Amino acid sequence: MKTALIDVDKIKKYMKEERINASHFAKQIGVSPSCLSRFLSGQREASGQVWSGLITHFGKKVFNYIFFEMNVSKDTKGDEDNTKDKPDIADQVR
Numbered sequence: 001m002k003t004a005l006i007d008v009d010k011i012k013k014y015m016k017e018e019r020i021n022a023s024h025f026a027k028q029i030g031v032s033p034s035c036l037s038r039f040l041s042g043q044r045e046a047s048g049q050v051w052s053g054l055i056t057h058f059g060k061k062v063f064n065y066i067f068f069e070m071n072v073s074k075d076t077k078g079d080e081d082n083t084k085d086k087p088d089i090a091d092q093v094r
Contacts, residue, residue, distance in 0.1 A: 002068040006046050006054065008039070010065045029053025 015025050026036035030053045038044040046054075055062050 001071045003071050004066050005069055006039075006050075006066050008042065011054075012040060014065070029057050 014020075015022070020028070022036055022040065023033045026033040029036070029050065031047070031049050035044075035047065035050065039046050039050055054065065058065065
C-alpha cells in the first residue's frame with residue numbers, strides 16, 4: 001500500500017519563494033500557526049486540516065508537494081505485491 005506524505009522541504013521552499021511567513025500561510029490554509037509550526041518542524045504529521053487546507057490552497061498542484069511511500073506490510077503470510085496492477089492516484093489526476 002502507498003502512503004501519501006507532504007514534502008515539508010517543498011512547502012518551506014514555496015513559502016520562501018512567495019515570501020509568506022508561517023503565520024500568514026497558516027491563515028491561508030485554515031490552521032493555527034502552532035499547528036503549522038509543529039508540522040513544518042517535524043514534531044507532528046499533517047493533520048486532516050493541514051491536508052484539506054493544502055488541497056484547497058494548491059488545487060491539483062498539491063501533487064507537486066506530496067510524494068508516495070510504499071508501506072511494508074506487517075503481514076507475513078505472503079510476499080505477493082497486490083499493488084502492482086493498481087494505478088497511482090497521482091497519475092490519474094495529471
